[in-house]
Amino acid sequence: MDKKFFTNIGIAPRFFESRIKDRLYGKPEDFIVEEIFRKKTMKIVLASGSPRRKELLQKLFPEFIIDPANADEISELNGKRIEDVVQQNALMKAQAIQTKHPDSLIIGADTVVYFENRLIGKPKNTLDAQQMLVHFSGKWHSVFTGIALINTRTHQQTINFEESKVKFKTLTPQQIEEYIATGEPNDMAGAYKSQGKGACLIEKIEGSRTNIIGLPMEKLIQELEKIGITTRKQVSFPSSEKKPF
Secondary structure: OOHHHHHHHOOOHHHHHHHHHHHHHOOHHHOOEOHHHHHOOOEEEEOOOOHHHHHHHOOOOOOOEEOOOOOOOOOOOOOOOHHHHHHHHHHHHHHHHHHHOOOEEEEEEEEEEEEOOEEEOOOOOHHHHHHHHHHHOOOEEEEEEEEEEEEOOOOEEEEEEEEEEEEEOOOOHHHHHHHHHOOHHHHOHHHOOOOOHHHHHEEEEEOOHHHHHOOOHHHHHHHHHHOOOOEOOOOOOOOOOOOOO
């Protein structure tokens, strides 16, 4: 951990990791799937190689297959609604691998950052990351995730999306420079990691916190119920909490 970075941003580093994990991920017992579903030997397949989605999904399904999909994703709006784009991308990812996994539940997801009517991807370089963070400083932006579920046993499928809103603190050039120096923005859409050191840049979050990570667990459980898969417990995430970290 970069102690200088945390000191300047205003959070004690020794409390950072445990606090963020508790607030973002919740407790493991909040995600227990009905035992009857496991006994039916249906495989769960995540059509993504994201380690963040993997960690979240493990709270719900202790065992599942990871099979990253190779789909031709939509990367420009071109007059389409952002919610339609993320849902279509998620469905294409799930469909891309469905023939490989009979008798399975396939989960596809697509997460994008949306700011001033355009999609924000991963920064191309350090300068690009700096410009993104300067634009976000003191302002709100949205994070959208599309979810697609395909039950290859019953041929049921469902799609939906989640939107979360994020407001950044007003950042100084020094804070932006120090955050970029951590290397964290390099492979992140929007050039920040909400569950990492980038949480220190955030003033407020409205909506699902797990959505910002890449897999909105509340919405996922709702979609599972639509195709007959229920959980024993309700999710206890602070989904609409407006307090800063």
